Structure formats: C-alpha cells, structure tokens
Amino acid sequence: MSHNPSKFKHMKWFFVTAALLLFAFSTHRNGNPIAGNSPGLISGPVKKVIVFTTADSTDYRLTLTDSSSFMDFGQPFETQPCVFIDPTKTFQTFMGIGGALTDASAETFAKLPADKQQEILEKYFDPKKGIGYSLARTNIQSCDFSSDTYTYMNDNDASLKSFNVAHDEKYRIPFIKKVIAAAGGKLPMFASPWSPPAWMKTNNDMVHGGKLKPSSYQSWANVYVKFIQEYKKRGIPIWGVSVQNEPMAVQTWESCNYTADEERDFIKNYLGPTLAKSGMTDKKIIAWDHNRDLIYQRASTILSDPAAAKYVWGIGFHWYEDWTGGGKIFDNVRRVNEAFPNTNLIFTEGCPERFNFSQINDWKWGEVYGRSMINDFNNNTVAWTDWNILLDEIGGPNHAGNFCFAPVHADTKTGQIYYLNSFYYIGHFSKFIRPGAKRIIASSSRGQLLTTAFKNTDGKIAVVVMNQSSTKISYRLCIQGKAAEVTSLPHSIQTLIVN
Numbered sequence: 001m002s003h004n005p006s007k008f009k010h011m012k013w014f015f016v017t018a019a020l021l022l023f024a025f026s027t028h029r030n031g032n033p034i035a036g037n038s039p040g041l042i043s044g045p046v047k048k049v050i051v052f053t054t055a056d057s058t059d060y061r062l063t064l065t066d067s068s069s070f071m072d073f074g075q076p077f078e079t080q081p082c083v084f085i086d087p088t089k090t091f092q093t094f095m096g097i098g099g100a101l102t103d104a105s106a107e108t109f110a111k112l113p114a115d116k117q118q119e120i121l122e123k124y125f126d127p128k129k130g131i132g133y134s135l136a137r138t139n140i141q142s143c144d145f146s147s148d149t150y151t152y153m154n155d156n157d158a159s160l161k162s163f164n165v166a167h168d169e170k171y172r173i174p175f176i177k178k179v180i181a182a183a184g185g186k187l188p189m190f191a192s193p194w195s196p197p198a199w200m201k202t203n204n205d206m207v208h209g210g211k212l213k214p215s216s217y218q219s220w221a222n223v224y225v226k227f228i229q230e231y232k233k234r235g236i237p238i239w240g241v242s243v244q245n246e247p248m249a250v251q252t253w254e255s256c257n258y259t260a261d262e263e264r265d266f267i268k269n270y271l272g273p274t275l276a277k278s279g280m281t282d283k284k285i286i287a288w289d290h291n292r293d294l295i296y297q298r299a300s301t302i303l304s305d306p307a308a309a310k311y312v313w314g315i316g317f318h319w320y321e322d323w324t325g326g327g328k329i330f331d332n333v334r335r336v337n338e339a340f341p342n343t344n345l346i347f348t349e350g351c352p353e354r355f356n357f358s359q360i361n362d363w364k365w366g367e368v369y370g371r372s373m374i375n376d377f378n379n380n381t382v383a384w385t386d387w388n389i390l391l392d393e394i395g396g397p398n399h400a401g402n403f404c405f406a407p408v409h410a411d412t413k414t415g416q417i418y419y420l421n422s423f424y425y426i427g428h429f430s431k432f433i434r435p436g437a438k439r440i441i442a443s444s445s446r447g448q449l450l451t452t453a454f455k456n457t458d459g460k461i462a463v464v465v466m467n468q469s470s471t472k473i474s475y476r477l478c479i480q481g482k483a484a485e486v487t488s489l490p491h492s493i494q495t496l497i498v499n
Contacts, residue, residue, distance in 0.1 A: 047498060049477055049484045052432070054424040055492035056363045061424045062131070062431065065494075066486070073476065073483035076445070081475035082483070083451050083465055085498075086441035094437040094454055095382045096188065097430035098135030099124075099389035099407070100349065103168075104145035106175035108392045111412040119417065120408060121182035124389060127434070131427030133183065134435050137348065137385050138176065140193040140227050142206070143245070144253035144400045145388055149206055151197040152227070158219045165230045176236050188239040191227060192289060192348070194254035196220050201256065207400075209250030209257050217266060221274040228280060240284030242316050242348060243267060248290055253400035260301035263287060264308045272311030284313035289348050291321035292329045299336045303343055314344030314382070319372055320353075330375040337380040344382050347372070351387035352422075355395025355403040360418055363491055365405060366425035370466040370493050373429055374450045377439060386426060425466075428495045432462040448473060449488060461498040467491065 051066040076082050109117055123130040142150045154162040165173070180187045195206040200220055203210030212220055228238045243266065247258040258266065267285060275283050288298045295317050303309045315336055321329055333345060350372060352365050373384055386407065393411040395403030407423035410416070433454045440461070442453035448469035455461050467473055467488040476483040477496055488494060 047482070047484075049486070049496050049498050051486060052428065052495045052497070053489065053492055054366070054421065054428060054494075055489040056421075057491075058489065060489075060492075061419075061421075062427050068477075068484040068486055070477075070479065070482040070484045073478060073481060076476070076478065076483075078445075081446045081449065081473055082444075082478050083449060083463065083475055084441070084443040084445070085453050085461065085463060085477065085479045086443075087455055087461060087479070089441045090455070091439040092380045092382050094377075094433055094435060094439065095344075095346075096134035096435050097384045097386075097426065097433075098133040098137070098187075099386035100137040100139075100145075101172065101176050101179060101189075102139055102143065102145040102388050103147065103172055104392075104397050105388050105390040105406075106171035107147060107397055108390050108410050108412060109175050110171050111392075112410055112417075113415050116410070116415050116417055117178070120390060120410075121178060123419070123423075124408075125179060125182040125184075125187075127431065131423070131431045132434070133389075133430055134187070135383055135385055136176075136179065136187050136189040138172070138189060138191050139245075140191050140223070140241070141195065141197075142254055142399075143194040144251070144402045145391075145396070145398050145404075147397045148399055149254065151206070152223070153197065155197070155199050158216070160219065160222055160226055163223070163226045163230075165227070165234075169234075173231075173234055173236065177234070180236065189236070190240040190242060190284065190286060190348075191224075191231075191238050192242040192245045193223075193256075194245045195256045196223070206254050207252060209255050211257050211262070212266070217270045218274070221266075221270040224271060225274060225278045225280065228283065238283065240286060240313060241271075242286040242289040243271060244289060245349075246290045246318070247288070248294060251400075253402060260298045263298070264302045264305055267302065267311050268305065268308035272308070275311075285311050286314050286316040286346060286348065287312050289316040289318070291318050292332045293321040295332050296335045296339070299340060299343070303340045309343075312343065314346045315340075316346050316348035318348060319350040328372065328375070330372075330379060333376060333381060334379040341380075345376075345380055347376050347381055347384040349385065349387050352405040353402075355391075355405050357393065357395075360405075360409065360420060363421055366421035366493070367466070367468055367491065369422045369425045370428070370464075371450060371468065373426070374452045374464060374466060377429075377452045377454075378442075380439075384429070425493050428464055428493050432456075432495045432497060433464075437462070446473065446475070449475060459499075463496040463498070464493065465496065466493045 047070040053060045053065040198206050200216035201210040299315045388406045390408050391406040409418045436457040437454040442451040444451045450466040453463040470490045473488045
C-alpha cells in the first residue's frame with residue numbers, strides 16, 4: 001500500500017513548508033541558539049528537526065517530508081521507541097563518502113549525451129543539487145572493470161623507461177577531470193593496483209592470483225611514484241594509495257596475493273621508503289583493502305611492527321566476506337579500532353554482485369548500503385567508498401564477465417539513466433554529513449531502527465535512521481531531556497537535521 005496518497009500530497013507540503021518558514025523566522029529572530037552554550041547542548045528557544053526521507057512504495061527520494069518541535073521529555077518508557085542522541089560524546093572525524101572512477105565508469109560516461117553526463121556529475125558531486133560526493137578511488141593499471149587487460153610499461157622494463165598512462169587518456173583521465181571540476185575543483189582520491197605486469201609475477205600472468213617476485217619489489221614500488229607523478233601532470237592529484245586490491249583473492253581477473261607478512265615487508269622495505277625518497281611523505285598508504293573477515297589478523301601483523309606502521313595511514317576493507325552465508329562481520333572493524341585507535345579505518349569497496357536488469361528496482365540494494373554504512377561508521381570508520389559510480393545496461397563493461405550493480409546505470413543505446421534506491425540511501429549520509437564532522441552517540445531502543453549521528457562543523461546535527469522492517473514505527477528523537485516526534489515508514493531511511 002502506498003504511503004503517499006496523491007490527494008494529501010499538496011496539503012502535506014503546505015504544512016511542512018509553513019513549519020520550515022516558521023522555523024527559519026524563529027532562528028533569525030532569536031539568533032543561533034547553540035552559540036554560547038556547551039557544545040551540542042539543547043537550550044534556549046524550542047528547537048525543530050527537519051526530516052528527509054527515502055521510502056519503499058512511495059516516491060520519496062531524499063524528500064523533505066516533515067518537521068517536528070523538541071519538547072520537554074522526562075523518563076522514557078519501554079513501550080515508546082526512542083533514538084537517543086548525545087552530542088557531548090564525540091568520536092572519529094569524518095573524511096568523506098565517494099565512489100570509484102574506474103575505466104568502466106569512464107567508458108559508460110563517454111557514450112552518453114552531454115546533458116546526461118552533466119546530470120550525473122551534478123547529482124553525484126554537487127552538495128546542494130546532488131548528494132555531494134567528497135572522495136574517490138581509481139585503479140592503477142587494469143582491473144576487472146576495464147574493457148581489456150593492460151599495463152603502463154613494456155615487458156621486462158625494470159627501469160620503467162617506457163612507463164606511460166596513454167591508455168587512460170582516452171576515457172578515464174578526461175572523466176576524472178570533469179568529476180573534479182563538478183566537485184568544486186578538489187577531490188581527495190586514492191589509487192589501487194589490481195596486479196603488477198605479468199613479467200613481475202611468479203605466475204607470469206596478470207590474472208589468476210600469483211605473487212610479486214622479490215626481484216621486482218623495487219620496480220613495482222617505483223610504479224606507484226610514476227603513477228602519482230603522471231596523474232599530477234594531468235591535473236589529477238592523488239591523495240593516497242592502497243597496497244593491493246584484495247591481496248588474498250585468486251581471481252579470474254587481475255589479482256595478486258600477499259600474505260600479511262609479505263604486505264608488511266613490502267610496505268616497510270619498499271613502498272614506504274620509496275614514496276618518502278620521492279618527496280611523497282604526504283601520500284597516504286592504505287593496507288589490506290580486502291574483506292572484514294581477516295582484517296584484524298592483517299592489521300595486527302602490519303601495525304604491530306613500528307617500522308611498517310609508521311608508513312600506514314589506514315586499514316581499508318570491503319564487504320564481500322559473506323560468501324559462507326554467515327553474515328557481515330561488522331565487529332571485526334571495531335576490534336581493529338580498539339587495538340589500534342590511532343590508525344584510520346576506511347571502507348574501500350562494496351557493491352551488489354551478479355547484475356540482473358530485472359532486479360534493478362529491488363529495494364534490498366539500498367538497505368545493504370544503509371546497514372553497512374551505519375555499522376561501519378559506528379565502528380569508527382572515517383571514510384566510505386562505493387565501487388563503480390556508473391555502469392552500463394549489462395553491469396559493465398567488464399572484461400572478465402564479472403557484471404555488478406552500481407547506484408547509477410545508463411543505457412548506452414538510449415541514453416536513459418537509472419538511479420537505484422542505493423543512490424539515495426548513500427545520499428542520506430553523503431549529502432548531510434560533511435567532511436570534518438564528528439560522530440556523536442546515537443542509540444536506538446528498537447532493533448528495527450538502525451542509527452548513526454554526526455555533528456557537522458557548522459553545528460548542525462545529522463541523524464540517520466534506517467527502518468529495516470515492514471512496519472511503520474513512530475519514535476521520539478531524544479536529545480538531553482527534550483524529544484521530537486518522528487514517524488519512520490516501512491523499509492525507509494531518514495536523515496534528521498537538528499539546526
């Protein structure tokens with residue numbers, strides 16, 4: 001049953017608009033009610049919360065749906081669902097949310113009309129008109145989401161004299177430059193390799209796993225430097241690198257394996273010192289870049305060695321560990337933070353796999369993102385990066401046939417753009433939680449309501465509440481003795497802004 005009857009739609013918007021105008025007038029008349037008080041305390045004039053909603057069986061997509069006043073509120077009872085917020089308890093500083101600018105995304109983008117290209121750029125990267133992505137990832141050499149397997153140098157060129165990124169100049173580099181412009185001229189970006197060239201590997205193949213030959217360690221470390229330099233020449237600054245995408249996976253596409261000891265030693269003896277000698281101590285190194293299952297073993301092996309740990313900015317992780325059907329292992333991320341609180345945690349890749357166009361409107365895709373993002377942020381993750389930001393009508397291009405879902409798909413034959421509900425679920429975080437925000441306590445009294453909250457640098461509090469049940473739930477947003485009444489629709493996600 002629809003929760004948006006058309007005959008009530010205009011009436012509802014009238015009352016919401018009137019409430020927001022009253023809120024704006026009150027704020028203007030009374031000044032900033034937070035100024036002069038302890039950080040985050042609710043005091044002075046009665047506050048309001050405004051609510052943005054994306055919900056199944058409605059046309060709500062990041063839609064402003066409600067506003068509510070905070071009133072005095074005493075002891076809560078177990079019969080009344082509540083989401084409790086405590087702005088006085090702060091945790092990690094938020095860096096950003098974004099996606100991967102792969103060859104596949106760039107090729108799909110290039111096949112679209114100019115107006116559709118501009119639409120996608122605006123909807124992803126404009127913080128006012130879109131969802132405000134503020135982070136990006138790209139690949140070093142080819143990956144599965146490339147149309148072909150390629151390298152940046154000739155065979156057996158250990159000195160890298162033939163190194164060039166000409167392949168990327170056809171699609172990827174022009175695409176990335178447009179993305180940076182759409183993001184306001186600045187976009188932190190990290191780069192990840194899927195495989196060294198075949199001649200550097202023990203299996204003489206860029207695919208099917210294999211290892212980096214010890215004799216090629218230094219040449220491969222030099223590739224990171226060359227890549228950063230060449231992209232910088234083209235106006236694309238690289239903020240950091242991960243050591244290896246999925247170092248424990250043997251894939252039918254580009255892959256390379258490192259044990260924890262091998263990755264530690266490569267960082268300690270080659271990659272870290274090589275970046276430092278090249279004047280790139282500001283470039284961040286991300287270790288692991290694989291699933292949550294083995295994250296603690298990998299992190300503890302590398303970070304327990306001071307000579308390696310000094311080069312490591314963070315531990316990256318993916319979400320594909322559920323291959324046994326055992327569920328997501330969110331607590332493993334927390335374990336790393338508990339043991340190594342000074343090392344950053346960054347989600348580096350995730351997407352629903354096995355693309356099927358008939359499932360493009362399934363509501364579960366957004367909920368997969370919402371569940372992961374809420375848990376990862378509550379476990380002290382500082383940044384979250386989706387996989388491909390754009391794919392075509394078959395979930396590619398992908399030279400290995402590993403077709404996947406993205407938040408946005410484009411039919412390259414007709415130019416039609418499809419925004420999956422996952423795009424809007426991600427937007428409930430990226431649009432309202434901005435770089436520099438601090439995570440604060442958010443605690444739900446109902447398991448059906450997942451929640452996280454951040455306080456932005458402008459003082460606004462953004463609370464994300466996801467209802468993963470099939471039931472409408474009325475709850476109270478409670479902040480230090482005051483509460484506002486809110487209703488969560490079945491299978492929905494909301495962002496509540498407390499000004």
